[in-house]
Amino acid sequence: MFRILLILAAGILFGRIFRNNRIVSKSGNAATCIIWAMLFFLGVNIGTNSEITSDILNIGKEALVLSIAGIAGSVILSCSAYRIITKKKK
Amino acid sequence: MKGSLVIIAVFAAGCIAGITGAVTPGLFGDWGKDIPEYLLYALMFLVGTGLGANKDTAGIIKGASAKLLILPAASICGTLAFTALAGMLLHSPDREIQDYLAIGSGMGYYSLSSVLITKYKEVSIGLQAASELGAVALLTNIFRELFTLAAAPALAKKISPFAPVASAGVTAIDVSLPVILKYSGQGMLAAALISGIVTEISVPLLVTLFCSI
Numbered sequence: 001m002f003r004i005l006l007i008l009a010a011g012i013l014f015g016r017i018f019r020n021n022r023i024v025s026k027s028g029n030a031a032t033c034i035i036w037a038m039l040f041f042l043g044v045n046i047g048t049n050s051e052i053t054s055d056i057l058n059i060g061k062e063a064l065v066l067s068i069a070g071i072a073g074s075v076i077l078s079c080s081a082y083r084i085i086t087k088k089k090k
Numbered sequence: 091m092k093g094s095l096v097i098i099a100v101f102a103a104g105c106i107a108g109i110t111g112a113v114t115p116g117l118f119g120d121w122g123k124d125i126p127e128y129l130l131y132a133l134m135f136l137v138g139t140g141l142g143a144n145k146d147t148a149g150i151i152k153g154a155s156a157k158l159l160i161l162p163a164a165s166i167c168g169t170l171a172f173t174a175l176a177g178m179l180l181h182s183p184d185r186e187i188q189d190y191l192a193i194g195s196g197m198g199y200y201s202l203s204s205v206l207i208t209k210y211k212e213v214s215i216g217l218q219a220a221s222e223l224g225a226v227a228l229l230t231n232i233f234r235e236l237f238t239l240a241a242a243p244a245l246a247k248k249i250s251p252f253a254p255v256a257s258a259g260v261t262a263i264d265v266s267l268p269v270i271l272k273y274s275g276q277g278m279l280a281a282a283l284i285s286g287i288v289t290e291i292s293v294p295l296l297v298t299l300f301c302s303i
Contacts, residue, residue, distance in 0.1 A: 004264055007131050011138015012147065019143040027139040031268045032093075034133045035239065038265065039097060040104035041126050042232065044115060047108020051225045059222070063229035065176050070194050071234060073172025074256045075249060078165035082252035082281075085157050 094240035101236055130264060137267050144276055154280035161281060162288035165256045166296070170194045184219065188300045193227045195296035197289045198238070198259030200231035203297050210301035234259060238266045246273040255282045260293060262286035 018024050046052055052059055107113040115122040141147045173194030174187055189211075196203030208224030215223075238245075238257040245253035251274040258266035263286025270282050 004130070004134050007134040008138040008141075011135040011140075012142035013138075014135070015139035015142025015144075017142075018139075019145075024139055024143045027136045027143070028268065028272070031133055031136040031140070034129050034136065035265060035268065036096065036100045038126050038129045038133070039101040039236070039239075040107075041115075041129070043101045043104020043106075044108040044113050045104075045126075046229070046232070047105040047110075048114055049108075049225070049228075051221050052229065053109060055222070055225075059225050059229055062180060062182070063226050063233055065180060066173050066190065066193055066226070067230045067233035067237065069172040069176030070169040070230070071237060071257050073168035073170070073175075074165040074259065075168070075245070075253050077168030077171075078161050078256040079250040079252050081160050081164040082250055085160065 097240045158284045162285040192300035196231040198234040199293045204228035206297045242269040260290045
């Protein structure tokens with residue numbers, strides 16, 4: 001995690017120094033392409049994982065239900081908290 | 091919408107390429123399996139560059155308050171409660187409630203949570219069952235990242251600007267950060283970083299806890 005934050009900080013410094021450079025304004029597009037590449041390789045790792053592909057229907061169904069529930073719980077509770085916090089600020 | 095479809099399509103293409111053997115991690119030699127890690131570093135640098143070029147960034151970070159710590163705590167509690175509830179409704183004979191709590195504790199950190207679950211559970215339930223549980227944890231937490239990337243525009247617009255951060259879990263600090271900043275606004279930077287850091291610290295602690303009880 002600290003390596004990630006360090007690289008993020010290095011990027012911020014780089015962006016700060018070169019903020020008037022036209023290439024810097026394209027960083028968002030480049031980030032999107034990298035996310036695509038990461039997702040592709042994530043898919044490759046899943047596709048080559050025989051533990052998962054041999055029983056994909058059962059594992060996939062269970063994982064889908066659990067992830068939707070987890071996301072819903074997280075969003076409901078923390079967005080309620082966010083509403084309370086931001087209201088108090090005003 | 092177009093962006094969301096591309097995200098699902100790219101992931102699906104990767105799965106198909108992996109299943110058919112068209113692309114394997116070994117294709118690029120020994121460092122093939124490290125490609126996602128290097129891509130992540132490049133991504134973080136680019137996200138940083140975008141933030142550095144924005145003149146509001148310093149003010150946003152200075153505006154962070156300790157109250158923001160409540161948000162990841164609420165996010166973790168909500169995830170655990172709902173994952174356990176859904177697990178009980180699934181009513182699988184092989185699972186116990188702490189298995190679901192361990193899977194939920196992954197908070198989108200699929201690599202770490204699946205490895206930890208497989209490792210810790212092997213002693214108590216055997217390698218076969220532990221690997222299966224690890225595979226469920228892996229996929230559950232990958233779906234979480236995939237959903238966040240694909241649904242961030244709708245979550246930010248329809249529910250709350252914080253919703254993509256909540257959905258992202260651990261990935262609010264890395265993979266999901268660009269979409270959070272894009273759709274919830276740069277003002278969400280401090281909340282996203284704090285949420286990402288707190289949940290990331292919680293993952294090994296909670297997964298270990300729920301695997302050992």
